[in-house]
Amino acid sequence: MDLNTVTDVVSPAAVGQWRPGDAWLGGGTALFASPAPEIRRLLDLTTAGWEPLISRPDGLEIAATCTVATLAAHEHELIGKCCHAFLASFKIWNVATVGGNLCASLPAGPMIALGAALDGICLLLGPSGSREVPVRDFVTGEGRNALRDGELLRSMMLPQASMKAPTAFRQGSLHAYGRSAALLIGRRDAAGGFVLTVTAATTHPFVLRFGSLPSPEMLQVALAERIPEPAYVRDVHGQPAWRRHLTRMYAEQIRAELS
Template structure:
């Protein structure tokens, strides 16, 4: 059994200090839905839990003219209840709603989903599609990392000892911009993605795509930004040819595994289909 030391600091500085000075494996507790399970399976004799929910701003979401600033411990239940955020980032909010059951939603968070760094994380593709960045606190200040660079492998990310995800910032979209996220799962609910796609598109007044970002999940060790898929969409009316080219780019970028939930070939095909469908949804939303 793992012996857990629990700390609940009320400032960023205190939390960073605890993490930096820890002599045992130190873990940040946001919601804990993955952390508790991982700890029960751990071979560590002792762990430090640093609960960040008492720190001001960590469980808040602020939407301004500059965009969204999201605290890493705000629960998915609270986040998905925010109609003002859903009006601007519908795909991101829908992705957060897909994490777990109703009970899990009360604890799980977008920040925790990101830091758990699963290839199948639902919120990472729409975060990348919306050009979100991570604000990371450390003993000497802060640094900014794009979400697509945050996750470095299966269950691994760029956080170093003494570092803490302070917030996620999503820039305000340009006019006529919207997003969408879709995933494929074997069951109807409460499952993890076999493949997922997050897309953001910006249209001009004639309906031509002038900017796009496409991210795919569960088909590689990390969620991938697919520039070739974005390039296929920009300059088009998002017609069938453009969508097929974007889908082919997503399929080509994917490097999935074979397992009982899906073959390599199946995942490669499905992720392309999801890119096409998510693009259509995002475009319809961008048109208003």
């Protein structure tokens, strides 16, 4: 969709240039997907020269401008599964960015699921400096996140310990290749704990932590107590009752797989 109110593009853009009416431009697949008459200027991050992927002793740093295609080539199994959870063609893969998926903050965002499930940390840069926010707290609702005026998402860091942990993945849609109606990821940590991340079915990520593998009954009770009914999404991709059913079914499948 054309953004016919845009009168200027700043490239390359940098922190400190933002003013009301500006929008950060990465891949643009989310930015150009719907009308945005309030936008007057685009701040281009694609020419910032950020290295897409940096492997460090403590984990993997993923630049906000890293494309889905670049990330999908990584050898980590869960990363590949989350990339394939996109409702997108290979053309979109080569343009859409990890940062764009996080900042769009849609329930079905698979990069949100990946980051929340692996205890990812978002690095945010703004006029007042930098700060770190866990991915699980970065998305606060449908289309809402923790970014303040003038801030941008620089990168997402996935800790090495989480990336080495055993995981299980479940994703369901109304039809083949449809948008995720529920996307759940389970993880066992080194101390024997169990972590379940619920996304797509809910307005924002829910991360349930247990000191040890819960029983089927304990898991179902935790899902009922920790995820309020209004948190389940209602749209053309699925009704709340069905999404809740998928969530509870997939949660037990994941628990059993990781037992």
